[in-house]
Amino acid sequence: MNDPKRYIARHVVDLPKSGIRDFFEIVAKMSDVISLGIGEPDFDTPWHIREAAIYALERGKTHYTSNLGLIELRRAISAYVAKHYQLAYRPESDVIVTVGVSEAIDLALRALVDPGDKVLFHEPCYVSYHPSVTLAHGQAIGVTTRAQDGFALNAEDIARAWEPGCKVLMMNLPCNPTGGTCDRERLEKIAKFAVEKDLIVLSDEIYSELVYEGGHVSIATFPGMKERTLFLHGFSKAFAMTGFRIGYACGPAELVEAMMKVHQYSMLCAPILAQEAALEALLRGEDDVLRMREQYQRRRDLIVRRLNEAGLACHLPRGAFYAFPSIAATGLSERDFAYGLLEAEKVAVVPGAAFGPSGRGFVRASFATGYTQLTEACDRIERYVQGLAAKRR
């Protein structure tokens, strides 16, 4: 009778644990593992950005900021978004600084979703999407993306999944874990559908600097979209600042105001030192972004080529830093493949089903890892796959 679990809210009890979690426990106990399972840059934050945080601390920048974030940072964000995404947001009212994009997603969902409202999201996707919707008492509806499209999102698939009561469309392009992106034509169709069905779009563009071909287009730039889009972005990936936890949302002032209410009563503000570092990143960090992107692109070409040579069919991801090969040819499930690879060759990849049902038959291999480790990991994967093939014969 004295089970503390009885106090836990029903919708939290029912939340599945992240599929990465149990795998992580095993990997954490092993030594000498080459991990391609890490969803963050291997680069340390560029020194001038770290130094700016130290300097801010020296100057006594230890107080709360405005709920919306430092005005200097919001101005810099507004200028950056205008320059790179051709979107104009007023720093005073249309921008809010958050604790990573994760908080921005949470704020947006809590600000927008009434209990039972339906939220469309494409999968495989980042592990928190579905749970975030559940935590906001919404109903998440998955939209399938496929390897043959390079895991791009199709308006037709959204339309098929759509049902009455759908209010929000969540997008993450380029996508973690697939690296999928959408070309202009696809985005245009999605935008038309969103307008037609009066959907509000949460566009998580955290990987948008890391697009290797064709450039990045935000869905918010299409006719009728800016007023129904929350543009979500942050510093973690492009500037290698994951631990600083700084993200932001831009959108119509009324929606940003609603998000600010939730933020004000839960988080109050993002940490000031991290905001100061983020400001430095925007003012002087764009060369760092280009330098790191060039490295990621080369590593991508390397790992995708090697995976295909090893017999694992892998599309060329146009963005982000993940390869998402099919392991169907091995005859194993993604889970058995990942555990087997870990045991036999001490290489960690993440089973694709952790990112949604459409991830079955795939694994995620992050190429945010140095060349020496990456080439060694490729050698080991090749050996493992060849070993499996020999066994089947």
Added chain:
Amino acid sequence: MNPVLKLLAEGGNLSTAQMAQVAGLSQAEIERHLEQLRQDKVFLGWRAVLDLSREASAAVRAVIEVKITPERGGGFNRLADRISRFDEVESCYLMSGGYDLLIFVAGPSLQKVASFVSERLSTIEGVLSTSTHFMLRSYKEGGYLIGAPAEPTGRLKVAP
């Protein structure tokens, strides 16, 4: 840009086999590019980046500012070349500003370096003056930090 030159310039410390994988070329092609760079005198050679401060036999190193007289026709080049040929000289640069050449020298002892300066360098005709600064401690060498503890960054082994 020559793909091998790009990798070398980044200082990534890759073997030719690794370069081949990164550049998507065969190892033979990498070797060919290297040879071309060597012939073009762009690639001058390999040299290890070392921190010898913990070694008993560590070299004494100094930076020397040298003022010289430029010559009609050749400018600074003939004298710079002549100075550069000494084994003690590791690097030699023509500088703007208050002196002409900046040279990096190394020797087995303070006396050896001092005698190189007083007996060889400063007695060369055309050398007007020298100003020698001995190095006390190195904090960064060829792009590598020295002395800073290599702490693990604490990156998780698996993260979403």
